[in-house]
Amino acid sequence: MNTYGAVLDDFGMETMLDKVMEEYIRTISKVLFPEVGGSTLDAHHGFVVEYGMDRDLDLGFHVDDSEVTLNVCLGKQFSGGELFFRGVRCEKHVNTETQSEEIFDFSHVPGRAVLHRGRHRHGARATTSGNRINLLLWCRSSVFRELRKYQKDFSSWCAECQREKKERQHQSVSAAKLELLRGGETAT
Numbered sequence: 001m002n003t004y005g006a007v008l009d010d011f012g013m014e015t016m017l018d019k020v021m022e023e024y025i026r027t028i029s030k031v032l033f034p035e036v037g038g039s040t041l042d043a044h045h046g047f048v049v050e051y052g053m054d055r056d057l058d059l060g061f062h063v064d065d066s067e068v069t070l071n072v073c074l075g076k077q078f079s080g081g082e083l084f085f086r087g088v089r090c091e092k093h094v095n096t097e098t099q100s101e102e103i104f105d106f107s108h109v110p111g112r113a114v115l116h117r118g119r120h121r122h123g124a125r126a127t128t129s130g131n132r133i134n135l136l137l138w139c140r141s142s143v144f145r146e147l148r149k150y151q152k153d154f155s156s157w158c159a160e161c162q163r164e165k166k167e168r169q170h171q172s173v174s175a176a177k178l179e180l181l182r183g184g185e186t187a188t
């Protein structure tokens with residue numbers, strides 16, 4: 001997705017990044033993101049991206065090819081470049097509309113990191129001055145990916161699946177109520 005950047009795994013950092021994933025990211029994700037395979041993360045893609053006037057300016061709206069993403073701001077001095085998050089979605093619902101409570105923007109601070117679900121739709125606004133360099137670790141779970149192939153309902157993590165499920169439940173309760181009322185009418 002980025003023109004400027006480098007895949008860290010190609011520079012001899014694969015084993016180190018694997019350790020970061022196993023010892024830190026999986027430990028945290030087990031608690032925060034169990035519904036998207038957070039406790040079974042077993043593979044990663046590690047890279048850096050660079051933004052600025054002479055680099056990439058921004059990054060379009062997307063989901064990551066990951067279950068959990070670690071995004072560390074390495075610096076340097078910059079303005080702009082905020083991340084905008086717009087709700088978690090499964091493949092089928094990736095282009096559905098954003099609910100107002102899903103709007104969340106985050107300003108990068110050098111030395112700080114964000115950990116988010118890979119399916120949390122997001123993008124990066126233009127870096128308006130200086131240079132911004134971020135390290136990304138896309139963490140994947142082969143177990144989660146295998147199980148996902150046989151599932152249709154992702155209401156434990158997709159906000160739109162959840163909304164549809166609630167809507168179905170609401171309709172069946174309304175239908176049951178109507179049925180009861182009708183039954184009452186015929187009995188009297």
Ligand SMILES: O=C(O)CCC(=O)C(=O)O
Pocket residue numbers: 001049059064071083122123124134136
């Ligand atoms: O520029 C950023 O901080 C976000 C990068 C990103 O979302 C990605 O590479 O997947």
Ligand SMILES: [Fe+2]
Pocket residue numbers: 062063064122
């Ligand atoms: Fe991303």
